[in-house]
């Protein structure tokens with residue numbers, strides 16, 4: 181039985197005053213029937229981890245370097261994230277793949293670094309609109325998965341997030357059939373690629389909101405969500421968490 185996961189990605193949003201959201205969520209969900217994770221910008225990780233101590237809320241990073249330490253100005257390593265109180269890290273988000281040219285091989289190296297530091301890697305995959313229109317979605321997703329997944333990946337340290345690039349921040353979502361097709365494909369590939377692949381959690385991400393969460397969580401092989409915009413407001417993220425608990 182895979183425990184569900186509601187993960188919020190704050191992206192480049194959030195100042196100290198926004199840490200109040202953690203208090204609101206921990207009051208609303210003192211003993212949730214799913215895992216709850218917030219990935220704030222790096223500047224807030226340590227303070228958020230302190231704020232979340234004793235609650236059911238986990239804190240994660242949005243990226244890490246593939247090396248544990250070194251002369252890499254501006255970068256943050258996986259051991260640093262763990263030291264700050266993070267338990268998870270998002271890797272290979274399409275915004276990083278697009279903005280920073282991150283390849284599957286680099287994402288894989290980062291995931292290995294995350295595992296060395298004891299972090300759970302949330303590895304993102306997703307097709308562009310052109311790739312979907314060309315009928316290449318499953319090929320693209322399969323290639324990203326096999327290229328980004330390190331040999332160290334197991335259900336205990338790895339989560340896969342399917343995020344169609346065209347659905348991120350757009351208000352558009354794939355049909356239930358389209359999500360089900362991709363998640364079934366990911367599940368089959370995971371079973372082939374790693375021991376215990378059937379137990380790896382698969383998240384959907386891309387314009388998840390309180391109004392569509394229950395419908396998305398009813399889709400087979402959807403074990404939770406990676407939520408962007410709607411995770412910035414505690415009331416909206418709380419409603420999504422509740423939908424996941426009830427799924």
Ligand SMILES: O=C[C@H](O)COP(=O)(O)O
Pocket residue numbers: 189273343347348349350351385386387388406407408409410
């Ligand atoms: O990491 C989160 C995703 O990019 C989804 O973002 P969104 O919920 O704002 O569409």
